[in-house]
Amino acid sequence: MTDRFIAPTTIEDALAILARDKAARPVAGGTDLVVASRQGRKPLPESIVAIHRIAELGQHAVNDGSLVVGALTSHAWLAGSAEVRRHWTALADAAAIVGSPATRATGTIGGNLMNASPAAETTAPLVVLGANVMLRAIGRGSRIVPVANLAVGPGRTSAAADELLTTVIVPLPPAASGSAYIRLEYRRAMEIAIVGAAVLVTLAADSSIASARIALTAVGPTIVRAPDAEAVLAGGAADPATFRAAGAAAAATARPIDDVRASADYRGAMLAVVVTRTIAAAVARARGDAIPIPASRWAHGQEA
Ligand SMILES: Cc1cc2nc3c(=O)[nH]c(=O)nc-3n(C[C@H](O)[C@H](O)[C@H](O)COP(=O)(O)OP(=O)(O)OC[C@H]3O[C@@H](n4cnc5c(N)ncnc54)[C@H](O)[C@@H]3O)c2cc1C
Known part of the structure; x- marks a missing residue:
């Protein structure tokens, strides 16, 4: 139960409250903090510092x-x-x-x-x-x-x-780069990722892949990089076979969990597909091809 609430208008005032009141927690939009409390998942903090009136933070x-x-x-x-x-x-x-x-x-x-x-x-x-x-x-x-x-x-x-x-x-990505984020979702709105992947690729002058970064959503306690998959892409041809090999490498090293939304096996199988499609979208964008935003909508119905 919250018994202290304050809505400062400067960063300094918000920091001062957080420093002197050990129970104080910031709330911004409240769509996690307040909703979690309403759903009974986590009680509201004893003391709330609402930061939505601090213009500098916007x-x-x-x-x-x-x-x-x-x-x-x-x-x-x-x-x-x-x-x-x-x-x-x-x-x-x-x-x-x-x-x-x-x-x-x-x-x-x-x-x-x-x-x-x-x-x-x-x-x-x-x-x-x-x-x-x-x-x-x-x-x-x-x-x-x-x-x-x-x-x-x-x-x-x-x-x-x-x-x-x-x-x-x-930071601004290097020239000849493209990025994409795709999540597997059971429906199009009010959904969270079953698995997801973000990819940044940079193409070399000969159109091969100069470098790549891949991060995976919902396959571990935190969002993780996929170094094995990145290594498959670096120096590789920007073609579907390489994208699939990188997708398989990401799935081979990820350790997803079973929960009510998906089994670990299903997450692993879908991760390979999602990573492959996300790489394809990022490479297409690096080439200047139009992939609609959000790429998750485009990804449905693509060939793996
Ligand atoms: C119906 C619904 C659907 C949603 N769908 C998605 C979805 O598809 N994908 C997704 O990622 N999320 C989703 N969310 C979760 C949520 O909307 C997002 O995570 C949102 O970005 C949280 O921002 P907020 O400002 O509302 O956070 P708050 O609830 O205000 O705060 C969240 C946490 O961050 C802390 N915090 C906030 N701002 C700061 C700050 N500046 N400094 C320090 N700590 C801070 C708070 O103390 C709290 O612990 C959904 C939520 C709802 C209710």
């Missing part, structure tokens, strides 16, 4: 080529931004399929990352895009943490309780 810009967005940036903004769709396309693919229009308008990138769900949609794209977050606390200033190192387990992050995630910084 800003977005492109600085020196990098996308720099405040923690309060909504999925709707990410899915609709022409610049995100053009340069950080996997992030637009992910943001466009979060929940429903209402969830996308209310849910934030900061909340998605800090909730640390293994099925969180924006995390895998941000991992392959090499994104960092800025964490701030009173008395300790700010520090930069790679998104890849933020979640340490389901619902747990490496951030201290008095730290606020203020900014997400996403």
Whole structure:
């Protein structure tokens, strides 16, 4: 039961409350925190610091080529931004399929990352895009943490309780790159990933694959890279046989779990298909071909 609620308008005031009130937790859109409490999964914190009135956390810009967005940036903004769709396309693919229009308008990138769900949609794209977050606390200033190192387990992050995630910084991908995010879903809205994959590929001058990063959603306690699959792609031909070999390598090393939504065997089999299709979409985009956003819709009905 919450007995303290405050909605500061500056980052400094929010940090001061988090520093002096050990029970205080931030809430942004509330679509994880409040909904989990209403569904009886997790009680509301004793003390809530609502950060939605802090204008500085809602800003977005492109600085020196990098996308720099405040923690309060909504999925709707990410899915609709022409610049995100053009340069950080996997992030637009992910943001466009979060929940429903209402969830996308209310849910934030900061909340998605800090909730640390293994099925969180924006995390895998941000991992392959090499994104960092800025964490701030009173008395300790700010520090930069790679998104890849933020979640340490389901619902747990490496951030201290008095730290606020203020900014997400996403570097511009190299020239001749393309990215995509695809999830396996049983229905098109109000769904979370059964499995998912984000891929960033960069093509060489001879059209082979110069380098690739792959991150997998919902196959472990946190979102993980797939180094074996990346190694299959690096230096390989950008053709369906190579994509399939990389998909098989990702499935061979992933250790998905059984739960009510899918068996581990089914997840493994589907992961190979999802990774293969995500690579195909990323390579097509790197070549300048149009793959619609979200790529998850395009992926249905593709040949594996
Ligand atoms: C109907 C429905 C459908 C959904 N579908 C999807 C989906 O398809 N894919 C998906 O990934 N998610 C989905 N979600 C989950 C949720 O909408 C997203 O994770 C969303 O991005 C959470 O953002 P929020 O601002 O609402 O987080 P909140 O609920 O406000 O916060 C979530 C957690 O992050 C912490 N937090 C928030 N902001 C900060 C910050 N700046 N610094 C430090 N800590 C912070 C909070 O303390 C809390 O622990 C769905 C939720 C609902 C209700």
